[in-house]
Amino acid sequence: MLYINCPHCGLRSQNEFAYGGDATVKRPELNKEISDQEWDNFVYLRKSPRGKHLELWHHISGCRQWIKVERDTSTHEIFKTYKANEAIE
Amino acid sequence: MSQDFRLDNVGMVNREKKISFKFNGKKYFGFEGDTIASALIANGVHLVGRSFKYHRPRGFFGVGVDEPYAILQLDRNKERDPNIRATEQEIFEGLEVKSVNCWPSVNFDIGAINNFLKMFFPAGFYYKTFMWPPSFWYKIYEPFIRMAAGFGQASIKHDKERYEHKYEYCDLLITGSGPSGLASAYAAAKNGARVILAEDKPRFGGSLLTSDVNIGNQTGVEWTEKIIAELKSMPNVTVKNRSQVFGYYDHNMLVMSERISDHLPKTQKYLPKQRLWYIRANEVLISSGSIERPLVFGNNDTPGVMLSSAAKEYMKVYGVLVGKKPLIFTNNDSGYETAIEFKKNGVNPIILDTRSNPSSDIITEAKNLNIEIKFSYVVVAAKGYKKVKSADIAKISDDKKELFNIENIKCDCICVSGFWTPSIHLASQSGNKSKFNEKIDAFVPDKSKQQENTIGSANGIFTLEETIKDAFDKGFDVSNKITEKNNKVSVPTVVEKKSTDHDKFWCVPLPKGKSYKRFLDFQNDVAVSDIELALREGFRSIEHVKRYTTLGMATDQGKTSNLNGLQLVSDIENKVVPQVGHTTFRPPYTPVSIGAIVGREVGKHSKPTRKSPMHSWHEKNNAVFVDAGVWLRPRYYKQGNEGLFEASKREAKNVRQNVGVCDVTTLGKIDVKGPDAAEFLNRVYTNAWLKLPVGKARYGVMLREDGIVMDDGTTTRISENHYHMTTTTAQAANVLSHLEYYLQLVWPELNVNVVSTTEQWAGAAIAGPNSRKLLMKLFPDLDVSNEGLPFMGYKEADLFGVPAKIYRISFSGELAYEINVESDNGYFMWEKIMEVGQEFQIQPYGTEALSTLRIEMGHVAGSELDGRTIPYDASLEGLVSKKKDFIGKRSLNRSAFTSTDREKLVGVVPIDKTTSIPEGSYIVKDPKAKLPNPKLGHVSASCWSVEYDNPFSLAIIKDGKNMIGQKLFAMSPLKNKTIPVEIVSSHYVDPEGKRVRS
Known part of the structure; x- marks a missing residue:
């Protein structure tokens, strides 16, 4: 079970969190004309990298904040965690 | 039966307390502190089971978790518990156990015919035989294989025992209380760290309980007692026995199963049977020790052949002799300790040492005690069926290929020692790659992957002095990283007699003209010949050889067979062991009961139950409840003999005619x-x-x-x-x-x-x-x-x-x-x-009437909004703004969503106005069409319309709006019904919506 350092609460067990997918996906702006391809990329297409991956976790049984976690998908090593709108190094 | 093999005044069992138990229906006596194995051996019982494939007689091979043979089924408080290792289960008054995998009895087992048919049961037998025809699988092959397989039967009753989960955090978790575990725990605890020391066995000390050593001028046992007493008195230390750390997971989370009541006749009030600990440790020291390796020779699975360390532990801990005419077969000094222990207890052993001219303090001591030692000697084959009666022994050439002077000598047990295999399972589970240590012919952990270090013999360190020193250092180092107290304790002096030399010999060649089975994996009956066959058939990867032959796949997970199997593969392939590699170690290290894994989350506790503040009123008024997620909601309020149908109809009708009230707290x-x-x-x-x-x-x-x-x-x-x-x-x-x-x-x-x-x-x-x-x-x-x-x-x-x-x-x-x-x-x-x-x-x-009301109004709910519908499908287009942007809007332009034949919401009425349409029915044009019948859509919700007093359903069908007025069919293959229906508007009642605005 992962041990995730919530930037708001500190180290907490994985079972307090829900996984939220790729954190690098950016929603297209509202009312912006975009191609089908761009929209398709946003809604459906995700990379599935082996190695470092920036992902979203939701601290549902804690502070209810969405956080960003930089994790290695093969070793589960967590390098750093960020608040929702913190700049990513 | 008297305890003929019990020694007087030796061992650690409580002689004051005699305990009776039943094995295969027969009553035996043992003492408090005995395991089933030690108590049975004390009574001279060595036949306890049958092997998996050939049903060969099985006795005891080890003395702990590595036991491949003695797996029994236990009855306790009218509960059945299979897969119990006799070497671990302690006896208690009234205990009843029986043998498994034998019929009608362990003494006379019909399945043993497999033993004589063994030429027909080679590796891959099942793969080769049960192939064709496929139709035979279900009715013939599978029932046959199922009947023949398995060790015992799980109970099918609800388990009334309580199991608990516990979450714990510590600075340092130490897995095993042998010399390295004790030393590191002591050093770390004295340096202020929060320590958990876990021991699988009831007694602390590991090898110190049985080895003739001296630490700080105390015997191993005295030193253990002193350290444990001191650790127990410290507030920063938790010491647990009967607790097996069986899994090493991510981010230094380890799981330990504590057997709290398994050794008691009955679980005590307020205590669980077992407790599963989830331990998040800052640092882990793996001190899980090592397991003695068998030597491979003919019929080496005969009852009475066992590990020499096990024979020693039966004597020193339990005061039990495994035999009175022992043969010790060894390639290192460990066998001598066992021999000396026999001698001290008045039994004359014979040592067969594969080495030609070894020397050490302990060999000198054995010689001084006039123990008969034969150097360059091996056991060729054990003789006897249900118990060893004699052994063929021979002199072996220096290149270990030729046998000379084969002779038969009488013996009643053969204690083997093929040196030691470090238990690297936990380190390996942590993600640690292993490396092969040529000196000890075994794998040891390589670089630490997580916050873990392996110490003592688990790390391939076999001298006590080095072990103690290293453990004190590691205990201090890892604790000091956390506490920074710099409080270092001094390392005691250590005296030990045996050396760590061993002969790289592990398998006795077959004499000319003999075809003895030489077993590697004792539980799954994998012999040398099976591995040879697998390699001849082209299996190369050790993972494939494992799966094809089932080597190491039994409940003991190859604790005693693994390395010998690798040795054999590398010998045949002309490789060295590290080139062959080893199979993956996965948790659990030892079997864990399902009850412990589930814990308290059973029955009503498997999920929370949420109730509205009006719940008790509903109960008092005969509500019948339904699960709505985790909520309990009244489905209907029963009056008289009403069922669901009558009650919901009455309630819905009353809403349409008068007024009803519904608990909507759960929204x-x-x-x-x-x-x-x-x-x-x-x-x-x-x-x-x-x-x-x-x-x-x-x-x-x-x-x-x-x-x-x-x-x-x-x-x-x-x-x-x-x-x-x-x-x-x-x-x-x-x-x-x-x-x-x-x-x-x-x-x-x-x-x-x-x-x-x-x-x-x-x-x-x-x-x-x-x-x-x-x-x-x-x-x-x-x-x-x-x-x-x-x-x-x-x-x-x-x-x-x-x-x-x-x-x-x-x-x-x-x-x-x-x-x-x-x-x-x-x-x-x-x-x-x-x-x-x-x-x-x-x-x-209740919710049933609520459904009726919403269905006949054509209001959508979960059965229509089922994760496949867009607003247009559910007649909600009026709610979709053309002007503004919103979440998901861009997707509504997708061609699949704008196509004209999308399935849309309609109403369905049976033509006969009486037959209810089952939910989930398919709507089709022609019920007699060739299969697969093209489906137009499905019925999502059905009710009995109280407005019109006939059945009404909602359905989502292709090109829905244009189908209104058509006569189609609703087919339910599940209910075997075909119902002629008419498609109508989904707004069946009050389509203009006048009532809500009235």
Whole structure:
């Protein structure tokens, strides 16, 4: 079970969190004309990298904040965690 | 039966307390502190089971977790417990165990015919034989294999025992209380670290219990007792026996199973049977020790052949002799310790040492004790079927290929030692790669992957002096990283006699003309010849060889067979062991009972149960409940002999004719607050929200980004910057997460807060033509006229002294209101509604009547919004704004969503007006069409229309709106029904929606 350092609460067990997918996906702006391809990329297409991956976790049984976690998908090593709108190094 | 093999005054069992138990129905005696194995051996019993494949007789091979043979089935408090290792299970008064995998008895087992057919049961037998025809699998092969396989039977009854889970955090977890575990625990504890020391066995000390050593001028046992006593007295240390750390998971999470009551006749009150510990440790020291390796020779699975360390432990810990004419077969000094122990207890052993000319203090001691030692000697084969009676022994050439002077000598047990295999399982589970240590012919952990270090013999360190010193250092180092107290204790002096040399010999060649089975894996009956066959057939990868031959796949997971198997493969392939590699170690290290894994989450505790504040009223009034997510909701209120159908019809009819009241507390409620709340809702919902006035509610639909409907509900503007959102019961949690996602990550610039208020409000929906009259009486000071409180209006008022919120919204399609009060006042509100409503013929109605009402109105719910529908499919196009953007809007342009033949919501009525259409039925044009019959759509919800007194269903079918008026068929292959139906509008009752606005 992962041990995730919530930037708001500190180290907490994985079972307090829900996984939220790729954190690098950016929603297209509202009312912006975009191609089908761009929209398709946003809604459906995700990379599935082996190695470092920036992902979203939701601290549902804690502070209810969405956080960003930089994790290695093969070793589960967590390098750093960020608040929702913190700049990513 | 008397305990003929029990020694006087030797061992650690409690001679004061005699315990009786039954094995295969026969009564035996042992002492408190005995395991089943030690007690049976004391009684001279060595035949306890049959092997998996050939049903060969099985005795005892080890003395702990590595035991491959003695697996029994236990009865305790009328509960069955299979897969019990006799070497671990302690006896208690009244214990009953029996042998498994034998019929009719362990002494005479019909399955043993396999032993004589063994030429027909080579490796891969099942793969080769049970191939064709495929139709034979289900009825012939599988039942046959199932009957023949398995060790014991699991109980099919509900397990009444209690199992607990515990979460623990520590600075340092130490897995094993042998010399390295004790030394490191002591060093770390003295340096102020929070330490957990876990020992699998009932007694602490590991090898110190049985080896003839001296630490700090004390015997191993004395030193162990002193350290354990001191550790137990320290507040920063937890010491646990009967506790096996069996799994090493991510981020230094380890799981340990503690057997609290397994050794007791009955689980004590307030204690669980077993406890599973989830331990998050800053640092881990793996001191899991090592397991003695067998030597491979002919018939080496005969009862009476066992590990020499096991024979020693039976003597020193349990005071039990495994035989009175022992043969010790060894390639290292460990066998000598066992021999000396026999000698001390008045038994004359013979040592066969494969080495030609070894020397060490312990060999000298053995010689001085006049123990007969034969160097360059091996056991060729054990003789005897159910117990060793003699052994063929021979001199072996220096190249270990030739046997000379084969002779038969009498013996009643053969104690083997093929040196030691470090238990690297936990280190390996941590992610640690292993490396091969040529000196000890075994794998040891390589670089640490997580915060872990392996110490002692688990790390391939076999001298006590080095072990103790290294363990003291490591205990200090890892604790000092955390505590920084620099409190170092001094390392005691150590005296040990044996050397760590060993002969790289492990398998005795077959003499000419003999074809003895030489076993590697004792539980799965994998012999040298099976591995040879697998390699001849082209299996190369050790992982493939393992799966083809089942080497190491038994419940002992190859603890004794692994390395010998690798040796054999590398010998045949002309490789060295590290080139062959080893198979993956996975948790659990030892079998864990399912009960312990499940813990307390059984029955009603498997999930929480949520009840509304009015629950007890429903109970008192004969409500029959239904699970709605984790909520319990009244499905209907039973009157007299009514069933579900009659009751729900009565309740729904009463709503249409008079007035009904329904508990709607379970609906999700979310407070949306902030200056940008309107803008936020406008983005979340498909319809327009910017102009909703204060005091008004609006129905809204929200989508996922892929255009699929996520949820629907009404949201009311309570004040300028405050909205009260409702969601469906099932989606409440998801919707909150969804809103938080957009507010925190996508549009953080919006100044809005959301919070769940589901549990803060109790809700009652009053619906029916009499509901306004009822409302007038409930709130006499309030203007509840159609003008004063119009459809989708909102008012706050006082309900007999209790503040209440009134929403004029309707799910039933009738004139209806929803009253919310603070949860604590819910019961009061409900009683008042029932009391005042009496004169208007009020009746409570449950979810079944609620469904009926919404279905005949064509209102969609979860069965239509099933994760596949977009708003257009559910006749919700009027709610989709063309002007503004919202979540999921861009997806609605997808060609699949705009195609004309999309399945859309319609109503379905049976032509005969009497046959109910099963939910899930397919709608087809021609019921006799060739299969697969092209399906137009499916029936999503069915009810008995109380308005028209005939069945009515909702369905989602292709090109739905254009199908209205057509005569089709509803087919339910499950119910074997074909019903002619007519497609009608989904708005079956009051299509203009006059009633809700009346």
